[in-house]
Amino acid sequence: MRPRLMTGTTVRRAFLPVVFVTFAFAAPAPAQQLRTEAPREPKYIDDDEMYKQFYDKLEELAKAGKLLAHDKLVARMKSGPAKVATTKPGDKVLAPEDVYKAAVRSVFIVGSVYPDKDGNWESGTYATAWVAAADGVLVTNWHVFEDLKPDEVFGAADRDGNVYPVTDFIGGDKTADIAVFRIAAKGLTPLPVASGHAEVGSWVGVISHPGDLFYLYTQGTVTRYSTNTNEDGKTEKWMGISAEYASGSSGAPVLSKYGAVVGMAALTLSLDAGDDGKNPARRIRALKVPKKGASRADDKKGDKKDDKPKDPAKPEPHPKGSTLQMVVKMVVPGSTVLKWIGKQE
Template identity: 30%
Template sequence: MLRHTSLLTTSLLALALLTCPATTGWGQDGQQEEAHQLVPTAAEQFCVDDRAINLRLSQFGGRLIDTSKTTPIEELIQQLKTERCQLTLPKIKTSAMSPSQLYAKVKESVVVIGGLYKCNKCSKWHANGATGFVISSTGAILTNHHVVNSKNKVTLVAMTAKGEVLPVTKVLAANEDIDLAILQVEGKVPPPLPIALSPEAAPIGSRVSVISHPAGQYYTYTAGMVSRYVKSRLKNGAMVDFVSITADYARGSSGGPVLNDRGEVIGIVKSTQPIFYRMIEGKGENLQMVVKLCIPSASILKLIKQQ
């Protein structure tokens, strides 16, 4: 039985962002308006303002709700029953890159998945966050099933690195056992990331990278290696495949891409599994290591009928 800690941020995140070149977002009346870019371009010194990102996610996401451009979370949860979808995936054309080159190329395709809600202390919209990334130019975004399957929010939106806040309109495909969901967003999306077609794209010992939003630390890059591939039995008896990596991540990283040095998605962040020296009355003592469990690309491809 797998014991793990879900990485979906369940509380209001620390806020975010940068004052950079303008792009478009959704205005008060639901129309597109100018927006500040949240993440600098490759030519600029990279610096992220977490507070501005979270503020923008809440404000512009709230405007989408107020102008009836979003899909209620109850409807999205019902759509999690859809098992497969047809997509055109990008072809793999990349060559090996340095870590800095990889980050510069990939970060634009990583999005913030925002769950919007109101507290009982004010009338403002708030957001908790997770990670996702674009997998098709038609607006398909991949994240975890558990990111969607929670009724403690009104709806979901996706925010790009350039600050465009897009409504999640539909769940295209999902699988609870392998903890995956493909979402459809409305609006122009960044370039999609290629998905590795075989385990040979990331053998044990090879370098991997993660770009995610741990606890609202937006667009964090970490690196490590593939430590093993493993099969595990869930509580319902289903056997699932995992890839274990040493690159760090935490809550809020759910749905983040795990990449090889060519920028191919070899997996997606799922959970952490702490290992303690001993357990006393259900509490762990002397944390020794944290296993990082991810969903391999082969499982992602099971949800997709390629066109």
């Protein structure tokens, strides 16, 4: 692919026989400037504990046979609109911290477990997902469900550590890199989805789980829109953003200043000085965290390590400087996401 409040003023005049006097009264300050409550204690996230708790509960669900069976999952992975009624965005501009507060409970971890040759359950991959409908409908990238191990099965967890089985795969598209699935949960808070395009230069925020750092919030702007013809000859549409994310962020919602989903994190392109001007789009998949034994880099190549014992008497050679110049963040545009989820109420 191709790399891939304004304050008003009221004036009152009183006319006297000889002189006139003008009195100006400033309008009250906006409500958000009058906040006096003490800041609340933030939620501290223990990444190791969250990771362990998620996979322990996922394994329990797998042993109990409560996760959608692998063969049924694969059979249901067919392209088509999910026909889910999504929520329309509001028209109130939110502060960045309020965007986070409104969205964070609607962001989930989606991950998998699979049995090894001895029948023991191993932790598989994980990525990011978000709520599209209150009755357990979540959205992530299609590639999260690709390249699966035999009998690999999935579940999802919210920020409070509640883990739910994936029970159905209900739509999406491989080219658009969108997957819509259902978990056994009710009463969730769906994120609104924008029907239009976020303007280039407009603010965006991303909540995701990069590199075992759960519920990380980054901010940036929309940098451009681009297209690419993939290896199947199909056209992909992308939105670029400057907000940071990395492996584990696949499917993360990209949010506007109205708190609406305007895109979904999908991949990164590394611009390297050693590319000799070649388009770096050959290194595009994937942002889900790779399975055990693989590198956590986006190109999934295993790290080569020297296991020989080191002689303390011999100094280590000076490491070469990195040739990495820039990492471009590629996002599925919100309009494309909406197309494959369904309709708006």
